[in-house]
Amino acid sequence: MKLVDVSVKRPVGVIMVVLGILALGFLSLRNLAIDLYPEIDLPIAVVSTSYQGAAPQESEKLVSRPIESAVSSIEGLETIQSQSQTGASLVFMQFNTGVNLDNALLEVREKVDQVKGILPEDAGEPNVLRFDPQQIPVMWIGLTGDQPEELQQLAEDQIVPFFERQGGVASVSIEGGKTREVRVLIDQAEMNQYGLNSQTIVQTLNASNQSASAGAIEKGKQDLQIRIDGEFESVEQIENTILQTETGAQVRLSEIADVEMTYKDSSTISKVNGEPSVVLSVLKKTDGNTVETADNVLAAMDEIEEKLPEDVNMKVVLDTSEFIKISINSVLLNIIIGGIFSVLILLLFLKSFRATLVIGISIPIAIISTFTLMYFTGETLNVLTMGGLALGIGMMVDSSIVILENIVTYRQQGYSMVESAKKGASELAPAVIASASTTLVVFLPIIFVEGIASELFTPLALTISFALIASLVVSVTLIPMLSSKLLTKPLQTSGRRYWFDRFLDKVNDLYRRMLRWVLKFRKTTIFVTLAFIAGSAALVPMIGTAFIPPSDQGQIEVSVKTPAGTALSETERVTEKVNERLDRYESVIETSYLTVGGGGFEGFSSSSNQATYTIQLVDPDDREKDTVTVMQEINDLMDDIPGAEITVSEIGAGLGTGDPVQIQINGPEYEVLQQLADQMVYMISNVEGVHNATSSTDEGQPEMQIVVDRDKAAQYGLTYQQVLGQVQLGFSGQVATRYRDGTDEIxxxxxxxxxxxxxxxxxxxxxxxxxxxxxxxxxxxxDLEQVQGPVSLLRENQQRQVNVSSEVVDRDLGSVTEDIRAELERLNMPDEYSYEIGGQAEDMQESFGDLALALVFSIFLVYAVMAIQFENFLFPFIIMFSLPATIIGIVTGLFVTGLPFSLPAFVGIIMLAGIVVNNAIVLVDYINIVRRRGVERYEAILEAAPSRVRPILMTTLTTVLGMVPLAIGIGQGAEAQQPLAVTIIFGLSISSLFTMLLIPVVYTYFDDLSNKISGLFRKK
Structure with a gap:
């Protein structure tokens, strides 16, 4: 190859290019963003509409349905979901992957504008927004102090504005604080005595709290602006507001009402480690980076703490970036360990520090070059991309090993350093390029398929591809150049490592004897291989399936739900009993963040009957039990707390993919859906592995409905709106104006x-x-009627819906889903009612289908690349027979390690399709080289195959041992790569053994077939 000649002749040029690439790589690494997983692009829009005073049924009928009908015709729309609740409506629209959400939002706004006119007059303006289910706060920060009522104002005035100026921060919300307000407590008797009504008071207060400009006057050479300042400057001024009665008399507000500065009624209570706190939750920008944003906020905390009052303490409650950093560091450790293993294998085989250095130097160069390509393609440093580097650490040296081993062979035959480098590299460069190409093309289908699988694993595929491309270029340029300068003498064949050469000789002798046997009993060899494949296939049902292994972040959520309508104070009282139980786990709980009450999305009413604990456990090294065990123990402890429904669950590495199992029940009548949901919860709760089976139907919210008799009201000159307004003013109040106190508006x-x-x-x-x-x-x-109204109504694709969801514990998702499906088949569904299983179970099924299609195309591309490389259809077909044997290793590996078949394992199979053929390519290619020298087929196989044992063992061991740290699962965050590493290790190891024995047999069969066909053509 000319590239080899150029690299050998111009070593200085090669070194300068390498140094330039390294410099660029280090710069790229400094600017690469860090995250836990790649961003999953879920194009979702939401229309949020408030409808104060409306019951869920009215919100559904008058708001949700018209909006659903309007947007249903938008192109690219996959699913419409709506949630109608007291006083509000939400309509979610999920679009197909790849849809431009900006354009879709414009269309949604146009459609919503068309139906605004038919919405109720009392309905608010519909808001069209982006929605990201993965958008959870980056960090929660707790504020505590001696005067809790002042913490809210401190947060609003100083801390939140400062934090929101930091890079990457989108917004900071405040929970658990107290907001000041001025209350005017009206005395109806006094008000009526003076002939005043509430609207007169509201209008007077608003008019009395005005400032205005009245033009300008001249003073000498200046124009002075005339400004009338009439805004309230104190609560006393509000009290002294003069009201005009219908008779013309003047009354001060203090004569008919008590005016006081107080605090709004709290809708939430926040506690950190049992202490009342104000909690700030920090959201990052859509294009922001979690780790960078968190680091900016931490730096801002250090800066602003000096300016806070002495009695105010600021502490990080939860920081999602911590787990990301730990996970990335764990993968980095795996990369280093894998690299050390690979170098040790090279040193063992090559018996030369210089030769090992020649190949070992290609690892950091390939990795650093990969960072450059990642930066320019917009990828991030995350668990999967870093895992890709860890997985590819052994594969990076494969091409270099094959090239160097051949150079060494020529060197031992007496050729000079330069000639050995040229001949050795040029002879096997085509085979090396073919091997690397087959590994690279298997990733193309992953990039082009759709769905979550592609979103997650495309960055991994690109990272490994970049690393392999860099290592391939290094193998045909840097390796020959370094060999021509460093291999000053042939590798030693005696000395302290000679025992390993004798061991390899014994391996070669054993392999040669086995090779003679399989060539003699070819049919038996084929039959034994098929028997092993069939036996491993029988183990498949015992493995089970899963979506993506969850990462153990050491986080637990305890959800407390009291009967609907329970007051906030009563719910808080129940949490005190929960606190007593949690005290038993004080040694393993690092922080506990409790929220009682809390609002919903964009105006949804708060839920005073709900409380949520977010618990962060101490590091795994500081506790004896894993998160799942602690979670189950806490769950058992909470069973007998009266007056509340308590569920305990583990918080995984949220991918926004929903609950593991979600059963969606559709039908026309809400009451029937509720009965079916309750029945399904009871049925699936008996399935092994199901944990916390719940229904989305809540206990009816107790309501006191006021049914206004419009005819009677009209007799008194009252309208429905006037009656409603007076009731609202009396019980929820009406904001008349806003009083400025410094920079605050109260x-x-x-x-x-x-x-x-x-x-x-x-x-x-x-x-x-x-x-x-x-x-x-x-x-x-x-008339007053007490009723039980539904809390919320769900609809999907314009049909009413109720969801039943559950988590999965101590069992694989696929097996649990099959058992649930079997249970539900016994259920007699009424006409017009149906159900389907969604959640992660549905995502898993869809992703497996996408990856199966990708696997088929990958195998085809591997064959196509080899056919182009060999200019032959037959030899690639022979090589493809190394693929079926991988089934034996894959199934055996997952069965032995107890891991279910998951998305990462499937990606491992696709990678294997490109890796396992490499050994067969080298083997078949060298057999052909020997035969072209005039050696008879049988002798050519016996000569070529054993001579390839050394490079095949080297490439296989470096690849396998490079992945061992990931397969063991060293460190936190390695769960996602573990099935992938196990699949490749066992698949490659066992298939290599079968390849060495099966491929020569298949070669002879096809050679015989080729000779027969050629003979027939010659006879003609």
Whole structure:
């Protein structure tokens, strides 16, 4: 090859190019973003609409359905889901992978604008937003102090604005704080005595709190702006606001109401390690990087802590970047260990430090060159891309080993260093390029398939491809150049390592005897191979299937749910019992973050009957039990706490893929769906491995419905809106204006005193003021009914839906899903009702289908590349017979290690399709080289095959041992690569053995067939 000649003749040029690549690689590495997993592009839009006072049924009928109908015709729309709740509607739209979400959002806005006119007058403006299910806070920060009521203001005024200026931070939200407000507690009797109504008070307060400009006047040569400053400067000024009665009399606000500075009623309570706290949750920008954003926030914390009051403490509650850093460091450690293993194998085989250095130097060069390619293609340093480097650490030296081994052979035959480098590299360069090409092309289908599998593993495929391309270039340029300078003498064949040469000689003798036997009993060899394949196939049902192995982040979630309608204080009381149980695990719990209540998405009402603990355990090295064991023990402890439904679950490395099992039940009637869901929860709870089976149907929210008799109201001159407005003002209040205190804007809210709005009797006895000033009881124009209304209504693709979900513990997802499907087949579904199993089970099934298609195309591409390389259809077909034997290794490896067949394992099979043929390529190619020298076929096989044992053993051992650290699962975050590494290690090891024996047999069969065909043509 000319490239080999150039590299040998121009060593200085090669060295300068290498140094330039290394410099560029280090610069790229500094700028590469770090994350846990590659970003999964899920094009989802959401339309959020508030509809105050509306029940879920009304929100569904009057808001959700019209919006669903409007957007359903948008091109590329895959699924529509809606959630209708008291006072709000959410419509989610998931588009097909690859759809431009910016363009889709424009279309959604256009469609929503078309139906705005038919939405209820009381409905708010629909908001069209992006939605990212993976968008969870990067970090939670707790604030504690001696005066908790001042923490909210401190956070709003100083900390949040400072944090939001940091790089990568999108927004910072505050939970658990207290917000100031001015309450105007109206005395209805006094108000009515003066002939005033609430609207008059609201209008007067708003008008009295105004500043305005009134033009300008001249003063000498200056124009002075005239400004009338009438804004409230104190609570006393609010109290002294003058109200004008209908008779013309003037009344101060303090005469008909009590005005006080207080705090809004809390809808959430936040506690960190049992101590009341204000918690800041930091969200990163869509294109931001988790680790970089977290580092910026930590640096900002150090800077702002000096400016905080002495009694205020700021502490990181949870930091998602910590696990990412630990995981990346673990994979980096695996890369180093794998590289050391590979170098030791080389040293053992080559018996020369110089020869080992020639190949060993190619590893860092290939890795650093890969960083450059990753940077320019926009990839990140994550568990999968770094895992790709760890997996490829052994494969990187394969090409170099084959080239160097041949150069060494010529060197031992007496050729000079330069001639040995030229001849040795040029002779096997075509075979090496063919081998590397077959490994590279298997990744092309992964890049072009759709779905989660492609989103996750395309970066891994690109990383390994970059590494292999870099190592291939190194093998045909740098290796010959270094060999021509460093191999000053032939490798030693005696000395302290001679025992290994004798061992290899015995291996060669054994292999030669086995080779004679298999060539003599060819049919038996084929039959034994098929028997092993059939035997391994019988083990497949015992392995099971899974989606992606979850990463053990040491995080546990405890969800506490009291009966619907439970007050916030009562839910908090239940959490105190939970705290008592959690105290037993004080030694393994690092932080515990409790949220009681909490709002939903964009205006959804808060859930005072729910509380959530997010628990971070100490490092695995500091505890004896794994996260799953601790989770199950805590779950058992919580069983007997009365008055609440408590579920405990492990928080995995969230990929936004939903629950492991999710059963979606569709049908027209909500009540029937609820009954079916309850029945399914009962049925699947008996399936082994199912944990925390729950239904999305909540217990009905207790409601006191006010049914206004519009005819009676009209007799008193009242409209429905006037009655509704007075009730809302009395019980939830009405913001009349905003009072400025420094930079803060504080709501001024009109509301009844607390003692007048506590009981049903207070509601029934509430007086309604008519336009004439008369007072009538609410019961005169309205009936009160206590009902149980649904908390929320779900719909998918314009059909009502209820979901049943569960986690999977101590069993593989595929087996659990099959058992659930078998259980549900016994259920008699009513007409018009159906169900399907979704969640990770559905994602797994779809991903397996995508990867199966990718595998078929990969095998075809491998054959096509070899056919082009050999200019022959027959030899590649012979080589492809090394593939079936990989089944034996794959199944055996997963069965022995107890790992289920998962997406990473499937990707490992695709990689094997390109790796295992490499040994066969080298073997067949060298047999042909020997035969071209005039050696008879049988003798050519006996000469060529044993001579390839050394390079095949070297390449196989370096690849296998380079992956051993990942297969063992050293460190945190290695779970995702473990099945992939196990698949390749066992698949490559066992298939190499079969390749060495089976391929020569297959070669003879096809050579005989080729001779017969040639003979027939010659006769013609």
């Amino acid at each position: 709501d001024v809210r009109l509301i009844l005193p607390e003692e007048e709005r506590q009981t049903i009797a207070d509601l029934e006895g509430m007086t309604i003021q008519t336009p004439t000033g008369a007072l009538i009881p609410l019961a005169t124009v309205a």
